[in-house]
Each structure stands twice: as structure tokens, then as C-alpha cells.
Amino acid sequence: MKIYEDELVYIEIEKSEIPWLKIFTQKKYKEFSDCDTLTKTRILELLDKIERLMIEFYKPDKINIASFGNYLPQVHFHIMARFKNDSYFPEPMWGQKQRVARLNLPEFSEFQAKLLNSLLKS
Amino acid sequence: MKIYEDELVYIEIEKSEIPWLKIFTQKKYKEFSDCDTLTKTRILELLDKIERLMIEFYKPDKINIASFGNYLPQVHFHIMARFKNDSYFPEPMWGQKQRVARLNLPEFSEFQAKLLNSLLKS
Numbered sequence: 001m002k003i004y005e006d007e008l009v010y011i012e013i014e015k016s017e018i019p020w021l022k023i024f025t026q027k028k029y030k031e032f033s034d035c036d037t038l039t040k041t042r043i044l045e046l047l048d049k050i051e052r053l054m055i056e057f058y059k060p061d062k063i064n065i066a067s068f069g070n071y072l073p074q075v076h077f078h079i080m081a082r083f084k085n086d087s088y089f090p091e092p093m094w095g096q097k098q099r100v101a102r103l104n105l106p107e108f109s110e111f112q113a114k115l116l117n118s119l120l121k122s
Numbered sequence: 123m124k125i126y127e128d129e130l131v132y133i134e135i136e137k138s139e140i141p142w143l144k145i146f147t148q149k150k151y152k153e154f155s156d157c158d159t160l161t162k163t164r165i166l167e168l169l170d171k172i173e174r175l176m177i178e179f180y181k182p183d184k185i186n187i188a189s190f191g192n193y194l195p196q197v198h199f200h201i202m203a204r205f206k207n208d209s210y211f212p213e214p215m216w217g218q219k220q221r222v223a224r225l226n227l228p229e230f231s232e233f234q235a236k237l238l239n240s241l242l243k244s
Contacts, residue, residue: 051154060190066188067188
């Protein structure tokens with residue numbers, strides 16, 4: 001589900017037990033180095049901003065960032081808040097499942113509202 | 123093995139069947155957003171430069187970038203050249219093994235020489 005867009009990028013939610021967003025470029029690029037400078041900078045800015053908000057709001061044990069695109073060869077970045085008791089920690093979310101997690105996290109909708117507020121102000 | 127360093131970051135090789143480098147910050151930061159602006163920009167620059175060189179030299183099917191730090195909570199970025207016939211493609215290198223690969227790639231030492239040359243010139 002798309003929750004934000006501007007001229008350069010858009011942000012989608014990835015359905016998961018953890019807070020997980022994906023940043024896509026509006027223009028289709030295969031690789032990060034193919035992006036124009038403004039788009040690269042915008043991705044960096046958004047990763048930075050989302051990360052700070054995730055840390056403030058969820059107090060996760062770690063933030064994870066990844067850009068693969070092996071199935072969908074189009075630049076997109078994943079940003080995830082990870083918790084010691086989530087189903088995969090300390091493995092990446094693409095790794096081996098470690099346990100059946102029962103996370104009790106604050107409401108994502110509240111995080112989303114804070115994020116949008118922050119993005120629209122800047 | 124460390125192959126490059128400057129005041130802000132250093133680069134290590136990850137032993138693998140694929141070309142895989144890791145960029146670490148010299149100062150220990152837990153999260154990307156904790157880094158000072160110069161360090162963030164330097165990471166971005168190096169990802170961009172390494173990616174371009176990997177594409178030019180190896181002609182991979184996709185570049186993968188990731189920053190987890192769940193085991194080692196210290197900012198470091200992985201950058202990998204991926205090939206359709208590598209052992210994990212299209213899964214991330216942390217995913218399920220897909221096959222026993224027999225890659226026939228150009229010499230890493232030649233890539234390393236080109237990279238160092240490019241880094242020292244800039």
C-alpha cells in the first residue's frame with residue numbers, strides 16, 4: 001500500500017509483523033547508480049528520516065536496510081525496525097525463521113501519521 | 123581483509139563465490155542515522171562507485187546492497203554483484219540456497235586493483 005509520494009519517490013508498506021517500509025523511485029531504474037543525483041539524495045534523506053522516526057517511536061534493537069531487486073529489477077529500498085524477539089532476529093528477514101514471535105508494538109497507524117506529518121513539513 | 127581506508131570509512135572483502143565488499147565506518151555508530159553527514163555522504167559515494175565498477179567489470183545480473191548489523195550492531199554496508207546462476211539467486215545471499223553454483227568470474231584481484239586506482243584518484 002502506497003502511503004506517500006513526491007516527484008522522485010514513493011513509499012509503500014510491506015505487510016509484516018515488524019514495521020517495514022519500501023522506498024521506490026518514480027522513474028524505473030535498475031540499479032542505484034543509474035539513478036539521477038536528486039533521486040539518490042532523496043532516497044538517502046528518506047532512509048535517514050524514516051530510521052530516526054522508527055527508532056524514536058518503536059525503540060527497536062536494530063534498523064535493517066536492504067536493496068536487492070533480484071525478483072523485481074527496479075530500484076527499491078527496504079527499511080525495517082528489528083526486535084530481539086521478532087521471528088527472524090538476528091537473521092535478516094530473508095533468513096531462517098528463529099521462533100514464533102509475539103510482538104506487542106505500538107500502532108502502525110500512529111507511526112504512519114507521524115511519518116507523513118514529518119515528510120509533509122520538510 | 124581490509125583493502126582500503128580513509129578518515130571516514132574502510133572497505134573489507136567478504137569471502138564468497140560472488141564479488142562482495144563491506145564498507146565500515148571508522149567511528150563506531152550503531153545506526154546509519156547516527157553517522158555524521160560526511161560519513162553518510164562517503165558511504166553513499168562509495169556504494170555508487172563500487173556498484174558502477176562491479177557492473178562494468180563483472181556485468182552482473184543485479185547489484186545487492188544491505189545494512190543489517192543484527193549480530194554486530196555497528197554500521198556497515200554490504201555490496202554484492204549477483205548472477206542468475208550464483209548459489210542463492212534470486213534469493214538474497216542470506217536466503218535459501220537454490221543450487222550448487224559454478225561461477226566463472228574474472229579475477230577479483232584485477233577488480234580490486236581497478237577499485238583502488240579509482241578510489242585513490244578521487
